[in-house]
Amino acid sequence: MDAGDLLDAGGRLNACGYATREVRTYRRDAIKAWPLRTKEWDYYCVLTDRYGLALTVADNDYLGFLGATWLDFEKRSYVSEEALLPFPLGGMDLPESADAGDVEQEHPKLSIAYRHVEGGREISVIAPNFANGQGLKGKLVLAQPPMDRMVIATPFPNAPRSFYYNQKVNCLRAKGAVTIGAHTFAFEPDSAFGVLDWGRGAWTYDNTWYWASASGIADGRLFGFNVGYGFGDTSAATENMLFVNGVAHKLADVTFHMPEGAPDSGPWRFSSSDSRFELAFKPIVDRAANTDIGLIKSDQHQVFGRFTGRVVLDDGSVLAIENLIGFAERVHNRW
Template sequence: MREGALHDGAGRLLDPGYATREVRRYDRAAISAEPVRIKEWDYYCILDADFGLALTVADNGYAGFLGVSWMDLRGKGFVNHGALIPAPMGAMALPPSADSGDIVHAQDGLELAFRHERGGRRLTVHAPGYDEGRGLSGEIWLGQPDMDRMVIATPFADDPHAFYYNQKINCMPARGRVKIGGESYDFAPENAFAVLDWGRGVWTYDNVWYWGSASGLVDGCPFGFNIGYGFGDTSAASENMLFVDGRAHKLDQVAFHMPAGAPDSGPWRFTSNDGRFELDFAPAVNRWAKVDAGMIKTEQDQVFGWFSGRVILDDGTPMQVRDLPGFAEKVWNRW
């Protein structure tokens, strides 16, 4: 992708493809679709080898959502908590850039804030109703050094006004504390890292997507990846990338090989058409969710665990990955 606006005057994507920084300008007013069809969200996931925290602010047109989830990888448990915002259709004013604009929202006692500060981002959460009143609160600082990211603009072949503009920022070192009930959990930048999933788009009604992500240290070097497929016309580019010490290494096609039983019933395997991404995944906990509300249906399996195997960088250098914390998911939506 090149610098410029994301859409033309008719609301069509100007330049489908990928980049390693935010080059296209998103403008909600340029979208040629009813407000109820526009989907916008910011999702952060912070992980170390033992625990994970996921925070979501989403405006999905017909419904807004604030969400917080805590994952215990060793204990193989999770708790989801959230609040719905009726039919915001843009009223949540999510920013048009992943690099500026703060998000501060509260609903039904749940408060979330994602703020930009010099050198990084500060996330705060206050959820007194979490886990039947046990309560969760915390503040996490995410450092953001100068580094590449995954940016992709994806059209949909059967709808010229549908699109997905997505950014994934991996390998943000995390520092902070989360309190759950009377217990405290600390994230330290030596072993805890975050990813931001920043999404803006207009989706077709029925879609399945696959997404995997991990961030950490490999041989003392910041390392991460983003992999995924399953929706839209990806002929211009895939979203598959490695990140090593701040630099992106573009991959072609990656396939997910899931266990025959439940998503967390056995190991997953990942292969690439060029042999550059060959990893196994040992699942620990499945953060699942299911909604069946007439025309709106979703089934989500986001499985957390550890990746191991071999990847190959752009220059042919191999890297061995061992027990890297991350997640892989399969999501089906009718929305």
């Protein structure tokens, strides 16, 4: 996928496919899909072996969403705080680029800010009543040197003005701290790694997606991956990539093999059509959410756990993965 405008004058994708940097220019006012179909979000997830923080800011036209989740892998638990904003209709002013523009959202329950700083990104959160009144406050700086990322423009079948423009930035070394009540949790860049999920698009109504991601150290190298599928027409490209010391390695199709019961009831397995991504996944905790309010329904399972197995790089070399913390999810939305 080369440089240019993401959408043409009719609101259709000018090109489909993938890149390793932001090459297409997204403009919200170029969307020509049905009203209330625009979906925009910035999601950060920063994990250590023991704990993690996930933050969401989303403007889905008819409903805005702010979310903060604290994950405790030793206790196999999580706590979330959420705030809903009815009918923002683009009023949350999410940036049209992943590389420019800041996000600042304030609500009595939850304040979240994402800012570009020299050498990376700064994310901060304040939730006064988090965890039954203990309160949460945190600030992390995520280093982002020159590095590849996953960028993809995906159309939807039989819906020419629907699309998804997505960027996943893995392997963001994190430094800072999060305080919950009287306890402060440190994040250090040799053991704390983040990912940004930057999504902009006009979605169709009923979709299921699968997504898995992890970042950390493997065989002494900075390593991460992004794999997923399930929605849209991915015949032009998939979102499946490995990242090693800032360089992307493109994968073919990846399949999620999930347990028959609940998503955290047993191990998962991942395989790829090119035999370059063969991992097992041992769940720790399922961050589950189920919403059913008439026409809006959502069944979400984001399962955090550890990946073990092998991946094959573009040069044919094999990289062993052992107990790498990350997540895998299945989400079904009618929205």
